[in-house]
Amino acid sequence: MTSVVTSCDGVAELMQAHSMIIRLGFEHDTWLTNSLINLYSKNGDLSSARLVFEPLKSKDVVSWTAMIVAYSYHGHGYHALQVFARMLISGIKPDEVTFIGLLSACSHAGLVNQGRAGLIDEAMNVVSAIPPSKKDEAVLVALLGACKLHGDVTIANYIGEKLLELESYSSGGYVLLANTHAAEGKWDEFAKVRKRMRERNVKKIPGYSQILVNGKNHVFFVGDRFNPKVEEIYGMLQHNLQPLMREMGYTPELLLTD
Incomplete structure (x- = not known):
């Protein structure tokens, strides 16, 4: 089942695999649950990652770290700190990956004293x-x-x-x-x-964005014009989002993208 989970492409497939895990009675397997937390987070579904994490009875250092990294990945620095505090109370010793995730979370949230940014x-x-x-x-x-x-x-x-x-x-x-x-x-x-x-x-x-709409995954790369609704998408960006971003003080950076 771990092999099945790691091969899933997007949240829809991941949820199907998760349902099978529950039916087979593997939902409390620590190794398998750790994979679910990580993959739900990477696919943009933080809520499902949290719902998988909380009921897990035997949380190991990977479980706690995966949840800290998930919160960090989605910009929830305070939640990452709360999970870290619970980890220490539980008696699990953090490793270097835990601290990298924790410091990253502090950086994203601007927690200067907590992260020494x-x-x-x-x-x-x-x-x-x-x-x-x-x-x-x-x-x-x-x-x-x-x-x-x-x-x-x-x-x-x-x-x-x-x-x-x-x-x-x-x-x-x-x-x-x-x-x-x-x-x-x-x-x-x-x-x-x-x-x-x-x-x-x-x-x-190349980095990409992914969104699930009506059960179908849509993946977007920089400069991507292959989506059938590309004109509507770029119209929304140009007329609605870009003016709002400029009003909020955004200025583009010249970055290495290829």
Whole structure:
């Protein structure tokens, strides 16, 4: 059933698989429930993720972390903190993934004291204390993202070099580093990162949005014009949403998208 769940494409299929899990009496299986929490969250259904999580009797560190990450992913920082507090009370010891999700949630919600947002030097000291053998890409990318957010170019350049030394084939670090250089107008450095990506054949998986309408999944990529109602969609964007976004102070960023 875990294999079935992980192969589901969208919320509709996931709900069908979930119904089968309940009929078969597997709804209290911790490993299977953890997969459901994660996939419901990634498919945009936070309510279902929460409904799966709460009744679970044997919550392990993955269960708690999955729910914290789910709240973080959807921008609910306070709820993530509440789940973390409950996790500690339950006696489950958090791991590094738990703290990454928690810090991300604090960052999204602007919880400065709880997440120590903007204290780049302190964060750098924490990262520097990690042994080289355990210093992975996720940690460096998280710190690089903080540097970009708070405009700390010096540390961003240092972290960027460390990321490139890892010779990773994941696009996340490269894209974030390139966009950091773009935000500072350093186009030569931007071009160097793009060149390094080509040399290592690193491909960026395009981001997309997904929505379920009348039981059918609709997926949208940047610049996508394949939907049969594309004229109505772009009309709504141009005449309704874009003016509202400008009124709220939104200005587009030049970002690496391919």
